Amino acid sequence: MTHPVKVAVTGAAGQIGYSLLFRLASGDLLGPDTPVQLRLLEITPALKALEGVVMELDDCAFPTLHSVEIGDDPREVFDGVNLALLVGARPRTKGMERGDLLEANGAIFTAQGKALNDVAADDVRIGVTGNPANTNALIALSNAPDIPAERFSALTRLDHNRAISQLAARTGSAVADIRRMTIWGNHSATQYPDLFHAEIGGRNAAEVVDDQAWIEDTFIPTVAKRGAAIIEARGASSAASAASATIDAARDWLQGSPEGDWVSMAVRSDGSYGIPEGLVYSYPVTTHDGDWSIVQDLEIDDFSRSRMDATAAELVEERDAVTALGLV
Numbered sequence: 539m540t541h542p543v544k545v546a547v548t549g550a551a552g553q554i555g556y557s558l559l560f561r562l563a564s565g566d567l568l569g570p571d572t573p574v575q576l577r578l579l580e581i582t583p584a585l586k587a588l589e590g591v592v593m594e595l596d597d598c599a600f601p602t603l604h605s606v607e608i609g610d611d612p613r614e615v616f617d618g619v620n621l622a623l624l625v626g627a628r629p630r631t632k633g634m635e636r637g638d639l640l641e642a643n644g645a646i647f648t649a650q651g652k653a654l655n656d657v658a659a660d661d662v663r664i665g666v667t668g669n670p671a672n673t674n675a676l677i678a679l680s681n682a683p684d685i686p687a688e689r690f691s692a693l694t695r696l697d698h699n700r701a702i703s704q705l706a707a708r709t710g711s712a713v714a715d716i717r718r719m720t721i722w723g724n725h726s727a728t729q730y731p732d733l734f735h736a737e738i739g740g741r742n743a744a745e746v747v748d749d750q751a752w753i754e755d756t757f758i759p760t761v762a763k764r765g766a767a768i769i770e771a772r773g774a775s776s777a778a779s780a781a782s783a784t785i786d787a788a789r790d791w792l793q794g795s796p797e798g799d800w801v802s803m804a805v806r807s808d809g810s811y812g813i814p815e816g817l818v819y820s821y822p823v824t825t826h827d828g829d830w831s832i833v834q835d836l837e838i839d840d841f842s843r844s845r846m847d848a849t850a851a852e853l854v855e856e857r858d859a860v861t862a863l864g865l866v
């Protein structure tokens with residue numbers, strides 16, 4: 539029998555977890571022939587709720603679900619994991635300043651980075667969904683000196699998928715005809731969804747749209763502020779779509795991006811496109827067998843340059859803040 543792949547999920551009793559776990563267990567990540575062992579981390583007060591979720595996982599009788607283990611100690615839960623999906627994070631609550639949020643999450647991602655460093659499998663890949671995702675990933679990788687930095691990424695696939703969907707709606711094209719979408723930068727309102735390198739049925743997307751005002755005043759803000767719009771409409775933040783994007787990102791990372799296409803992933807910058815080295819910045823990447831490489835040599839015009847630099851500047855500020863707190 540094939541050995542099960544050990545997949546850790548943090549914040550497993552949360553909203554995203556409630557969608558993500560069932561997709562992982564049913565084979566959406568690794569296909570119908572690979573058994574999955576779920577290792578679920580929660581804070582102690584949420585373990586009872588998590589037990590209820592595990593009861594429901596049992597009740598689905600998924601043939602691909604090998605077993606489930608739960609706990610509140612990252613060193614136990616991460617032991618031997620091949621993939622860690624870091625979803626759990628401290629949301630901003632009333633009266634909390636940005637610095638307080640970075641500090642609260644800093645403590646979580648410092649501890650989890652250290653635990654992964656010490657106990658994860660040699661081939662571990664780590665995807666960070668919990669916000670602020672890019673900087674949480676930076677904190678985790680900074681605290682895991684024995685894990686190569688390219689094993690960490692932060693989720694901008696939801697933004698990527700949102701951008702594809704908005705473009706398809708505007709142009710009346712099928713989602714499947716859209717390729718080479720890029721999200722540059724931070725998973726925040728400063729992100730830059732780029733239509734100038736995207737294609738619709740092989741044609742340049744910006745040329746098909748042929749409306750710079752729509753790109754600047756509608757497309758970019760709609761994609762960048764979609765999270766807030768979902769919160770406004772639903773009264774809670776994106777969960778099923780975030781879980782779906784978390785699966786898409788991990789699946790393509792492990793199994794490869796489609797031929798002739800690329801995906802957006804926030805990864806440690808090597809200085810490509812003039813972005814400061816060391817930031818966790820979303821780039822267009824191709825993936826193969828658990829490795830990624832940044833798509834090189836795209837032509838960047840002045841408009842794109844200014845957007846790419848603005849989102850990098852925000853990430854520099856976040857890095858400076860967590861450096862001042864001694865977290866990286």
Ligand SMILES: NC(=O)C1=CN([C@@H]2O[C@H](COP(=O)(O)OP(=O)(O)OC[C@H]3O[C@@H](n4cnc5c(N)ncnc54)[C@H](O)[C@@H]3O)[C@@H](O)[C@H]2O)C=CC1
Nearest residue numbers: 549551552553554579580581626627667668669693696780
């Ligand atoms: N990158 C992206 O595209 C997106 C990111 N997010 C972020 O994902 C995160 C999770 O979202 P939801 O599931 O909706 O939140 P939620 O609040 O429903 O669940 C978070 C869970 O994390 C747990 N948790 C907190 N600290 C933990 C720790 N130290 N170890 C393990 N678990 C811990 C909490 O107990 C809670 O059950 C949030 O930070 C949210 O902002 C949400 C949507 C999209």
Ligand SMILES: O=C([O-])CC(=O)C(=O)O
Nearest residue numbers: 669696764765766775776
């Ligand atoms: O905006 C939020 O808080 C949740 C999020 O990251 C998103 O939906 O993109």
